Amino acid sequence: MEYERIPALLISSPKNVEYLSGRDTGRVLLTEEEDFLWTRELYMEVNKELYSEKSYPFDVAAYQKEAVKNRIIELKIKELAIENLPHLVYEKARKDLRVKLTVSEAVDRQRAVKTSYEIELLRKSASIAKKAMAKAFDVVGAGVREIDALAEIEYEIRMQGSDATPFSDGMLLSSGPASANIHARASGRKIASGSTVVVDLGGRYESYYSDMTRTLGIEKVGALERDLLEFVDDLRARAIDIVSTEMKAADLHAFVEGEIVKKGYKFFHGTGHGVGLEIHEFPSITGDSTDVLKEGMVFTIEPGIYVPGKLGVRFEDMVLLKKGKPEVLTV
Amino acid sequence: MEYERIPALLISSPKNVEYLSGRDTGRVLLTEEEDFLWTRELYMEVNKELYSEKSYPFDVAAYQKEAVKNRIIELKIKELAIENLPHLVYEKARKDLRVKLTVSEAVDRQRAVKTSYEIELLRKSASIAKKAMAKAFDVVGAGVREIDALAEIEYEIRMQGSDATPFSDGMLLSSGPASANIHARASGRKIASGSTVVVDLGGRYESYYSDMTRTLGIEKVGALERDLLEFVDDLRARAIDIVSTEMKAADLHAFVEGEIVKKGYKFFHGTGHGVGLEIHEFPSITGDSTDVLKEGMVFTIEPGIYVPGKLGVRFEDMVLLKKGKPEVLTV
Numbered sequence: 307m308e309y310e311r312i313p314a315l316l317i318s319s320p321k322n323v324e325y326l327s328g329r330d331t332g333r334v335l336l337t338e339e340e341d342f343l344w345t346r347e348l349y350m351e352v353n354k355e356l357y358s359e360k361s362y363p364f365d366v367a368a369y370q371k372e373a374v375k376n377r378i379i380e381l382k383i384k385e386l387a388i389e390n391l392p393h394l395v396y397e398k399a400r401k402d403l404r405v406k407l408t409v410s411e412a413v414d415r416q417r418a419v420k421t422s423y424e425i426e427l428l429r430k431s432a433s434i435a436k437k438a439m440a441k442a443f444d445v446v447g448a449g450v451r452e453i454d455a456l457a458e459i460e461y462e463i464r465m466q467g468s469d470a471t472p473f474s475d476g477m478l479l480s481s482g483p484a485s486a487n488i489h490a491r492a493s494g495r496k497i498a499s500g501s502t503v504v505v506d507l508g509g510r511y512e513s514y515y516s517d518m519t520r521t522l523g524i525e526k527v528g529a530l531e532r533d534l535l536e537f538v539d540d541l542r543a544r545a546i547d548i549v550s551t552e553m554k555a556a557d558l559h560a561f562v563e564g565e566i567v568k569k570g571y572k573f574f575h576g577t578g579h580g581v582g583l584e585i586h587e588f589p590s591i592t593g594d595s596t597d598v599l600k601e602g603m604v605f606t607i608e609p610g611i612y613v614p615g616k617l618g619v620r621f622e623d624m625v626l627l628k629k630g631k632p633e634v635l636t637v
Numbered sequence: 638m639e640y641e642r643i644p645a646l647l648i649s650s651p652k653n654v655e656y657l658s659g660r661d662t663g664r665v666l667l668t669e670e671e672d673f674l675w676t677r678e679l680y681m682e683v684n685k686e687l688y689s690e691k692s693y694p695f696d697v698a699a700y701q702k703e704a705v706k707n708r709i710i711e712l713k714i715k716e717l718a719i720e721n722l723p724h725l726v727y728e729k730a731r732k733d734l735r736v737k738l739t740v741s742e743a744v745d746r747q748r749a750v751k752t753s754y755e756i757e758l759l760r761k762s763a764s765i766a767k768k769a770m771a772k773a774f775d776v777v778g779a780g781v782r783e784i785d786a787l788a789e790i791e792y793e794i795r796m797q798g799s800d801a802t803p804f805s806d807g808m809l810l811s812s813g814p815a816s817a818n819i820h821a822r823a824s825g826r827k828i829a830s831g832s833t834v835v836v837d838l839g840g841r842y843e844s845y846y847s848d849m850t851r852t853l854g855i856e857k858v859g860a861l862e863r864d865l866l867e868f869v870d871d872l873r874a875r876a877i878d879i880v881s882t883e884m885k886a887a888d889l890h891a892f893v894e895g896e897i898v899k900k901g902y903k904f905f906h907g908t909g910h911g912v913g914l915e916i917h918e919f920p921s922i923t924g925d926s927t928d929v930l931k932e933g934m935v936f937t938i939e940p941g942i943y944v945p946g947k948l949g950v951r952f953e954d955m956v957l958l959k960k961g962k963p964e965v966l967t968v
Contacts, residue, residue, distance in 0.1 A: 348905045351945035352818045394740055396724035409725055457795035460802065464788035469822050471791065471802035475841070487683045491800050510806075574679045614682030 313338060314383045315410060316374065321583045322389065322413040324513065327364060329353050333374055334364070337381060344369040378403055387412070411588075418580050418588035419602040424514065425626060428581070428604050431516035432624050432635035434466045434509030439520055439636075442479075442507070448499040448524050452479050452492040459507060468509035472517075473585055478506035481524075485618035488575055488610070499525040502535065502617045508585065515585045517606050518636040519622035534611050534619040541565050541609045542621040545577065549607070549625060549632040555589050555597040562609050563593065571611045578606040581624055603627045604635070644669060645714045646741060647705065652914045653720065653744040655844065658695060660684050664705055665695070668712060675700040709734055718743070742919075749911050749919035750933040755845065756957060759912070759935050762847035763955050763966035765797045765840030770851055770967075773810075773838070779830040779855050783810050783823040790838060799840035803848075804916055809837035812855075816949035819906055819941070830856040833866065833948045839916065846916045848937050849967040850953035865942050865950040872896050872940045873952040876908065880938070880956060880963040886920050886928040893940050894924065902942045909937040912955055934958045935966070 317323055317334040324330035331353075332345030343357075343364035350357065350368050357366045367373065378386065387410035388399060400407045420428065441462040445455045456479040463472060471477075480490035482501040490504075497503055506519040523535050545562050559577040566573040576592035579585075581604055589597035589605055599605075608622030624635045648654055648665040655661035662684075663676030674688075674695035681688065681699050688697045698704065709717065718741035719730060731738050751759065772793040776786045787810040794803060802808075811821035813832040821835075828834055837850040854866050876893050890908040897904040907923035910916075912935055920928035920936055930936075939953030955966045 346905060347903070348817075348819070348943055348945065354945075390723040390725050392721040393724045393727035394721050396727075453795060453798065457792050460795060461788050461792045464784060464791060464807075467784065467825070469806075471807035474805040475800075476795075476802035486679075488679070493800075494798070572678070574677065612679055614679065614685075 313385045314378070314381070315387045315412065316378075317389060317413055318391070319389050322417070325413060325417055325583055328356055330513075333369070335374065335377065337383065339381075340365060342367070342377060344373050375402055378405065389413070414588055417582055418597075419600055420582065420604050420626075421602075424582065425602070425604070427512050427514040428516065428624070428626070429635055431468075431509050431511035431514045432518070434463060434468050434511060435507060435516040435518040435624075435636055437466050438463045438507050438509065439505065439518055442505045442520070443522065446479075446497060446503050446505065446522055446524070448497055450497050451494055452481055452484075452497060452503075453494055455479060455497070456492040459505070463507065463509050466509060467511070469512065470510035470515075472508040472510075477508070478504065480504055480618070482617065483615055485521075486612045486614045486616060488612060488618070488620075490618075497524055500527055500531070502527065502531050502619055504618050504620055506620065506622065513583055515581050515583070516636070517581050517585060517622065517624055519608055519620045521619045521621060530613075531617060531619075534613075534617070537569060538609050538611055538619045539621045542607060542623060545607045545609060546623060546625055546632050546634060549599065549627060551599060551601050551627060551630045553599045555591040555595040555599060556593055558599070558607075559591050559593050559595065562607075566609065566611060569611070571613075573609070574612055575608075575610065578608055578622075578625075580605045599627055601627055601630070644716045645709070645712070646718045646743065647709075648720060648744055649722070650720050653748070656744060656748055656914055659687055661844075663700065666705065666708065668714065670712075671696060673698070673708060675704050706733055709736065720744070745919055748913055749928075750931055751913065751935050751957075752933075755913065756933070756935070758843050758845040759847065759955070759957070760966055762799075762840050762842035762845045763849070765794060765799050765842060766838060766847040766849040766955075766967055768797050769794045769803075769838050769840065770836065770849055773836045773851070774853065777810075777828060777834050777836065777853055777855070779828055781828050782825055783812055783815075783828060783834075784825055786810060786828070787823040790836070794838065794840050797840060798842070800843065801841035801846075803839040803841075808839070809835065811835055811949070813948065814946055816852075817943045817945045817947060819943060819949070819951075821949075828855055831858050831862070833858065833862050833950055835949050835951055837951065837953065844914055846912050846914070847967070848912050848916060848953065848955055850939055850951045852950045852952060861944075862948060862950075865944075865948070868900060869940050869942055869950045870952045873938060873954060876938045876940060877954060877956055877963050877965060880930065880958060882930060882932050882958060882961045884930045886922040886926040886930060887924055889930070889938075890922050890924050890926065893938075897940065897942060900942070902944075904940070905943055906939075906941065909939055909953075909956075911936045930958055932958055932961070 315336040320330040335342040385406040481503040485504040508517040563573040578591035580587040610620035646667040651661040666673040716737040812834040816835040839848040894904040909922035911918040941951030943949040
């Protein structure tokens with residue numbers, strides 16, 4: 307791997323370690339000559355099979371105090387890149403390692419472009435999300451408590467084989483005025499006829515996440531509800547249509563925001579985010595993003611309109627950029 | 638609040654913002670004269686009731702670009718403490734704000750000691766965990782797939798009113814040799830008669846987490862299983878017994894580790910961690926912790942023994958330190 311010609315790169319965040327080494331435990335040191343993995347003794351045993359594969363690219367050792375530091379000194383590394391770690395960790399590394407220390411997002415950046423293997427896992431993960439959304443259409447209805455509907459859907463996500471719950475606190479399901487809060491949590495309130503219900507969910511398949519949102523109109527919704535449901539769902543489709551390779555992420559966001567503003571509302575969040583080993587990763591599709599959309603990227607597109615005291619409406623799909631064109635993974 | 642006589646403190650991590658302001662959104666600036674909260678315009682509306690309470694301690698304003706920076710300049714703040722944020726964020730703040738910048742964990746430290754209000758929420762949260770564990774004893778059995786048992790238990794956690802799934806990826810449930818991996822995820826494997834099953838779960842009640850682990854022996858377990866089940870469960874009880882105010886966390890860990898080593902095994906993780914708005918917070922009960930146990934702290938005690946290729950055994954309770962004595966919240 308090239309990694310911007312960094313002489314040496316030390317990786318410690320679990321998701322980046324998992325990306326490089328196949329397991330989310332340990333420290334990885336990439337150098338021009340050789341690559342190293344240190345992990346706890348227990349995991350040396352637990353992951354023995356993987357680590358002893360002939361083609362495994364790392365020199366694996368049990369972590370011992372100062373092992374990484376000593377190896378860096380031994381290899382006479384003069385310039386070392388680390389991740390964007392907490393400032394005190396950075397300062398400690400700077401003092402301990404006595405190298406020219408820089409911060410690099412190289413691995414996070416590389417992760418934005420998926421391999422064909424990763425794309426297959428993301429397809430399977432998206433398929434869990436789709437099945438869970440079908441369940442949501444079954445169980446969400448007038449008179450049902452939000453939390454009960456949510457419990458049924460999360461159960462379905464697990465029964466479909468998801469290896470994690472959706473997102474860090476579980477899925478989002480909120481109805482009526484509560485859904486005006488982007489991150490509203492399900493409560494004991496009963497879903498009312500005529501209201502909208504935002505259902506934001508996902509699964510995880512072999513460590514790869516999925517993310518999908520639909521807003522359901524319950525029985526006969528009013529004119530405002532109907533108008534916004536149609537508008538936002540249509541905007542989702544129109545935004546996906548203009549996705550192309552080499553497009554600036556900020557331009558995609560500007561299109562979505564512009565349409566929402568023309569409609570007379572504000573856009574309160576970003577248009578989307580990459581999905582992979584993390585639920586939010588590069589690319590970032592926001593107004594101040596400098597990211598450019600590339601072949602092999604997988605990301606969400608999720609326009610939303612929120613009217614405090616009244617309702618929220620959001621539609622979100624996961625999109626793969628393939629042969630210059632968007633392919634929706636969640637339909 | 639004293640906060641180590643820091644002239645001004647800027648808080649941006651969502652859990653610390655929630656602790657101070659009641660909602661997990663925005664930026665908080667604490668100064669000697671006045672305290673400020675900036676939040677997105679949407680949340681000004683969504684949280685209007687709370688923010689407009691007469692006794693609400695913050696001057697609340699909608700966030701606008703440079704709002705925080707401009708206020709810091711206006712207040713002539715010369716020395717500012719921030720949280721231990723990523724290094725690049727620290728560097729940007731250092732350049733932008735032109736103040737003497739320091740890093741403070743004051744809010745994280747204060748959060749370790751719970752108020753009586755927080756303790757009530759933690760009790761309710763622990764009670765969700767207990768009920769979920771009772772469900773685990775019902776559904777875990779020989780011939781049941783790990784993932785099916787897990788789905789039933791997570792469903793129960795939600796039905797008990799938990800406002801989040803347990804931990805960031807869901808609860809842990811692993812059987813037999815797989816449980817030797819501390820963080821093993823449930824899979825499609827069927828639970829075998831004679832094996833042990835580690836069940837590590839929790840709930841969240843009004844933003845406060847709970848955390849609890851039991852290891853179940855399935856039908857007739859062998860001598861090794863029986864011995865370790867008894868030993869670790871007993872060690873959990875003995876470790877809780879010696880908890881007292883002003884005890885060094887490292888000493889508590891040394892006791893647990895010493896007993897496991899005497900038994901002929903290694904101890905592969907920490908003895909425990911604080912629980913509150915986060916599932917892992919201060920105090921840290923590990924070998925290199927400098928924390929001291931204080932009245933009002935709530936933390937886990939979780940000894941474990943892991944034998945690669947064979948089994949894992951862990952027992953974990955949540956303990957409140959009250960009137961100098963440990964009170965177990967998860968029994």
